[in-house]
Amino acid sequence: MNSFEKRFIDDLNKYKDIMFFAIICLIAFFARYAGRECQSMDYVYFFKPWFDQMKEAGGLPSLKEQIGNYSLLYQTIIAFMTYIDIECIYQYKILNVIFDYGCAFVIAELVAAAVKEKRFGQKYNIAFAVSMMLPTAITNGAYWGQCDSIYSFFLLLTVLLLYKEKYKCAFAAYGLAFAFKFQAIFMLPFIICCWISKKKFSILNLWVTLVTFWASGIVAYLNGRNIFDAFKIYFGQANDNIAMYDNFSSFWHLFNNDYGRFGTMASLIAITLMGLGLYAVMYGKKSFDNAEKLLNGAAWFLWTAILFMPNMRDRYGFTMDIMLVGLTCINIKYIKFAAVSVLISTIGYGTYLVSQPSPYNRVTALIYLIAWGYFGYTLIRDESIKIQSETEIKTKKTEAKK
Secondary structure, eight states: OOOHHHHHHHHHTTTTTHHHHHHHHHHHHHHHHTTOOOOHHHHIIIEEEEEEOOOOTTGGGGGGOOOOOSHHHHHHHHHHHHHHHSSSHHHHHHHHHHHHHHHHHHHHHHHHHHHHHOTTTHHHHHHHHHHHHHHHHHHHHHHHHOOOOHHHHHEEEEEHHHHHTTTTHHHHHHHHHHHHOOOGGHHHHHHHHHHHHHSSSOGOOOOOHHHHHHHHHHHHHTTTTOOHHHHHHHHHTTTTSSSESSSSGGGGSSSSOOHHHHHHHHHHHHHHHHHHHHHHHHTTTOOOOHHHHHHHHHHHHHHHHHSSSSSGGGGGGGGHHHHHHHHHHHOOOGGHHHHHHHHHHHHHHHHHHHHHHOOOOOHHHHHHHHHHHHHHHHHHHHHHHHHHHHHHHHHHHHHHOO
16 A cells, blocks of 8 residues: 555545535435436426416415415415526425435434534434435435425424423424424424423423414415414315325224224324323323433324324324434434334335335234334333332442441
């Protein structure tokens, strides 16, 4: 080895972390760039017609009436997009890809906080890389054209800000998540549990969430919309495409798909299970005193909601999959849960994007259910072991003093 080679390898080792990070950013970009022309059914039948209708109505003035069934904030973004002389398919996808990077950044920050590692360290970079290169993360925004990375970014940011004890900012981030997607409501039980467990902030901070959510529609209000329409849209969404499950490995595959008779029952069962999670927190069976416990608690509540609530779809597991990837980077014991969830999500995405029948059935639902059950058991078991260990240490110290 000559001196030049030696110096080159030394420099490579010195800057390996930042170089790895930069290379992943590039690879992730080109993986998404390859899907720039892909037109999903959602784009053809919904996103493109919405854009065209808003453009014909003059852009921002179109906000005076509801176009599509998405939130006021998302409609406002589309209205602004109509003024840009770029094909709308690229604009949709560029927006989504920006938030793909945002999700990966935030989950990497949570991992670094949990393992006490500096930014761009080994686990930080692995979390960022895996989050960016998940097949579902690549295809959701860049191929499918969906915006799940946007509200997921704000949900993940909510968890990070709760960890950093920036509570008003956390509630504002949660409000923005809710402003993009109604499914952000599934994080509310987790936030309530943090309030009970941490005892460091007031639940009245939810006013910040409500104000942020309402304010997200201010451009629409200025263009003639009713000031309560931000709320009314979500009430309307509750009646769209009603089914017990929709291309998702729901628990209700084990039962039936008759929402008319059993939808209310399913919702109440899901709420009860999340209530049991809250009950466990109140009994000290689950705490939120570090980044890992915040993340696994958030993941459990999201998993419970999407598994047991009716009318769940394949994309609703997007946030949880990224959380499980982050948890795996913190502790390898979570890999079995991440593997099950990500693989099941990937199967669903793959078939939907090429218009094949749903692959989900009672077998996939049972696998998903078992993984969820074992995940919950693991959280309670680990907490019990910790409490028992702390009790034994206190007992030994007491006996030593005697």
